Amino acid sequence: MRLSVNLLCVAGFISSAEKTLISLAADAGFDGVEIPMLSGDSSDYLAIGKACDALSLGRTCTAISPDKNTDPTSADENVRSRGLLHQDWILQCAEAMGAETIGGPFHAPIGEFTGQGPTDEEWKRGSEAHHRMAEKAAKLGIKLALEPLNRFETHYLNTAEQARIYVDLVDHPNFGIMYDTFHAHIEEKDQPAAIRHLGDAITVLHVSENDRGIPGSGQIDFPTIMTTMKSIGFDGWVVMEAFGSGLPELAAATRIWRPMFDSHEQLFREGAAYIRKTWDAA
Numbered sequence: 135m136r137l138s139v140n141l142l143c144v145a146g147f148i149s150s151a152e153k154t155l156i157s158l159a160a161d162a163g164f165d166g167v168e169i170p171m172l173s174g175d176s177s178d179y180l181a182i183g184k185a186c187d188a189l190s191l192g193r194t195c196t197a198i199s200p201d202k203n204t205d206p207t208s209a210d211e212n213v214r215s216r217g218l219l220h221q222d223w224i225l226q227c228a229e230a231m232g233a234e235t236i237g238g239p240f241h242a243p244i245g246e247f248t249g250q251g252p253t254d255e256e257w258k259r260g261s262e263a264h265h266r267m268a269e270k271a272a273k274l275g276i277k278l279a280l281e282p283l284n285r286f287e288t289h290y291l292n293t294a295e296q297a298r299i300y301v302d303l304v305d306h307p308n309f310g311i312m313y314d315t316f317h318a319h320i321e322e323k324d325q326p327a328a329i330r331h332l333g334d335a336i337t338v339l340h341v342s343e344n345d346r347g348i349p350g351s352g353q354i355d356f357p358t359i360m361t362t363m364k365s366i367g368f369d370g371w372v373v374m375e376a377f378g379s380g381l382p383e384l385a386a387a388t389r390i391w392r393p394m395f396d397s398h399e400q401l402f403r404e405g406a407a408y409i410r411k412t413w414d415a416a
Contacts, residue, residue, distance in 0.1 A: 135368075135413055136165040138194060139402060140340070140375040146172040153185050155398060162402035163410070166192030168237070168373045171227055172200070179231035186232070193231055194338065194371055196238035196281075196312075197224045206263035207242050207256045207290065214259065221267045229274045235371060236271065237279035237312040237338045242290035244283065252290050260290070261303040268306035279312035279337035284320040293321050294328035301335045310337030314375070315354050319344050325355070326362040333366050341409055342375040347394035348401055349374060350408035360416035372413065374405045 139159050144152050148169055159167050169182055179195075186193045199205055199217060206217030221240065228236050241260055268278050280300070282291040291297060297311045313329065313336045322328040329336070343352040350356060363372075377390045378398075395401040 135372050136192060136370070137163070137406060137409060137413075138166040138168050138192070138371050138373040139164050139405070140168040140170070140196060140373050142168075142170045142196065143376050143378055143398065143401060146170050147174055147178075148182055153182075156182075156185050156191065157189060158399060158402055160189040160191055162399075163406045164191070164402070166194065166371065168194045168196055168371075168375075169231060169233070171195045171197040171224060171236075174227065176226050176230035179227040183231040192371075193233050194235040194237060194373065195224075195228050195231065195233045197228075197236055197240045198238055199240055199243045201243050202246050205243055205246070207260040209255065209259070214263070218263060218266065221263065222270070225267065225270055225274065225276070228271075228276055233276060235277045235279050235338055237281055237340075237373075239281045239283050239288060239291075240267075241280060242288055244287050247289050250289065252296075256290065257300065257303060261300065261305075264304045264309060265306050268304065268309040272306070272308040276308075277337050278309045280309070281312040281314055281340070282317060282321070283314075284317045286320075287317075292317075294318070294331050298332055298335060311335050312338040312340055314340035314342055315356070315359060316340070316342035316344060316346060316375070319354055325359055329359065329362045330366060336363075336366070336368060336370075338370060339363060339368065339372045340375045341372060341405075345394060346375075346377040346388065346390060348376060348405050348408070350404075350412070356409075356412050357416065360413050364413075364416050372409060374409060376401055376405065
């Protein structure tokens with residue numbers, strides 16, 4: 135297991151002003167950082183990669199489908215084409231940064247609903263787009279980890295059962311799933327059973343508390359989750375994901391209107407210590 139922290143707790147774009155958080159992550163004992171890839175260009179992410187190299191930090195990234203005009207699952211050919219171009223942009227930036235994985239909900243746009251669950255046609259279009267993306271990612275040495283979200287953020291992919299079917303539909307060895315404990319806490323009746331059902335399809339584990347605060351401070355049974363992850367042979371990136379207030383670009387999805395921790399230093403140090411202790415004890 136390698137331990138990382140998602141810097142979405144700071145901002146949707148990591149500029150030079152936020153790069154001190156990369157140093158804090160190294161000092162707090164993380165093996166890497168997960169960089170949000172919501173804007174910018176490849177030169178920005180090349181600079182982030184160099185900052186991580188200087189601290190001997192590994193890196194992954196998280197990306198989204200930004201809006202309904204760049205939806206790779208859309209029935210509109212022009213919209214779908216723009217969605218594919220956005221996926222290419224994600225790959226270019228991830229390569230520049232030296233990312234090992236691309237995670238997140240880079241499927242249908244967050245907060246856009248059709249009034250029903252995903253249709254076979256949506257999944258066909260989406261799985262074709264993700265197979266194409268996985269093919270390109272494989273040539274770059276990058277693995278994909280698509281993230282199911284809870285039903286209040288998307289209709290496209292919500293449960294482990296759906297995710298397992300979708301992995302088989304995409305049918306590419308470089309395509310897997312980012313399992314997020316916050317979303318699963320809402321959608322799954324039994325998280326250990328969901329993890330076992332996904333098995334080796336899990337590429338990245340997101341450790342996220344039920345209130346999005348510091349892991350171990352809420353209701354989620356992380357000791358059992360870690361034990362289950364070990365039982366399926368998982369040994370990849372374990373990423374702490376928490377959110378504070380004041381992130382306008384994600385406010386519609388995260389609904390965080392109040393501070394969930396006193397400081398980023400508290401979050402990083404307490405979160406890293408808890409996750410390592412829980413993993414080691416599993």
